[in-house]
Amino acid sequence: MKTDNQKAWLLVLPVLVLVAFSAVVPLMTVVNYSVQDTFGNNQFFWAGLAWFDDMLHSERMWNALGRQIVFSSIILAIEVPLGIFIALNMPKKGAWASVCLVLMSLPLLIPWNVVGTIWQIFGRVDIGLLGYTLDALGIDYNYTQGFYAAWTTVIIMDVWHWTSLVALLAYAGLRSIPDAYYQAAKIDQASRWAVFRYIELPKMRGVLTIAILLRFMDSFKIYTEPFVLTGGGPGNATTFLSIDLVQMALGQFDLGPAAAFSLMYFLVIMVISYVFYIVMTNLDKEEQGQ
């Protein structure tokens, strides 16, 4: 299939140089900070692994990590099934299909802080439709003060924002299934569920893995939307990893701990994503083998 060609490196070179400048250099700065201590004046001292040790015993980081994992799990558990369900109900062709595509893509292209603003305006008890309605119904809802209200709002906001991405990917997977499969199912008198379980779901596996991978990575780095909406509050209720990190690095300027935190944060994402990646490439191989 592919031929061996070491000169292909030349084609990759521009990417390599660019990414080295925009990723490796900054990352090395982080590594640098993570093993040093400073008393200002740009004087640094070797601190070894002290910061890593500190962070590993920091309740603050573990709490943020816990909140992050709970958040990512919840939104994946909602967005993936909902996205598939929406994709199954989308019009197959014609003008309505492209209208639906355009309308559904819209939330994806709204700047993330505006997403926060939209839900801030929508959810406020005094001026928001949602907050006002819930308040009128006698439900105690205030996302700036209530723990559950804040979490629910952040989760609904994320579902609102990203379900379309899962739906569009699942839809693309569905579109690529040849008609012959459905005809065969029809001849076999397969039930609706059987068609979904044995034809549509396996055929969507590839795109769904991408969807889950993208949603996992992005939800794990979520910053702007909850920052605008709740500012990480009430208390620390919605302080996810990135919010905590930015507070530490840019707010308090604790460079050492923040750098150690960064590296561990990055490592967690990388390990989980690596597992996804391996699963995905194995799927590709299986498909090619068929």
Next chain:
Amino acid sequence: MSDRTAAPGASHLPGDVTAEDANTRLKRGSRVNGSAVVMTLYLLFLFIPIYWLINMSLKTNSEILGSFSLFPQDLTFRNYEIILTDASWYMGYVNSLIYVMMNTVISITVALPAAYAFSRYNFMGDKHLFFWLLTNRMAPPAVFALPFFQLYSSVGLFDTHIAVALAHCLFNVPLAVWILEGFMRGVPKEIDETAYIDGYSFGRFFTRIFMPLISSGIGVAAFFCFMFSWVELLLSRTLTSVDAKPIAATMTRTQGAAGIDWGVLAAAGVLTIIPGALVIYFVRNYIAKGFALGRV
């Protein structure tokens, strides 16, 4: 037997479409309505919050805070007027668009040859390199905010458009390579070989023959680069102060001493949705096709 199994399987002649459709629609009955209801509910869920933003942007602040109504009682365009006549406001949009376009062009330009190499050749360390590129897509911008600030300050690029464009390459280049590689794998290798036999040089083959073949892939990749650069706030805010300040950062201005200027904030929000909506409109066919062909 449900309709879903029947509908895609029903192959019909082009001229026969309406009769056939009407026919199946009669047979399907309630199920079609079920789908329509689901889609309507989902689109309502998507658009009610956006409607509310538009509603707010057309009200005066006293109306927003003083009374509660589903539509503006006292229609005003003053909020938009404030934004469109004040350079410090509308330059935010211009700045954002400039660095987003720079980023899209840079990302696609460097990603094209790299994706070609990944899709066609085996070379030393190719798989590791590919995964390493992807790890940059995973990197939380929060990790990079401070080092970026220091790096770009030290090379004198702080507060320029190119700084933000380069910073966004961090996640857009890997994504573009990933998407384009998926599309290029779908192009048979024989096409390359035939072109080389016919005496095409690599450059001419790539630009004249290969790029038109994967144009929908380029469209999709450009769309995603545009999207992820346009929506990003953390890095663009950290790397700019005045001259290249993005609209997303400008919007924080509405939080003054006297509270938040809700009307102007909402109007600014509505205006940020428009470029995105235009882009979607222009690439809608690519998206439908591209989603189906490529990886993303």
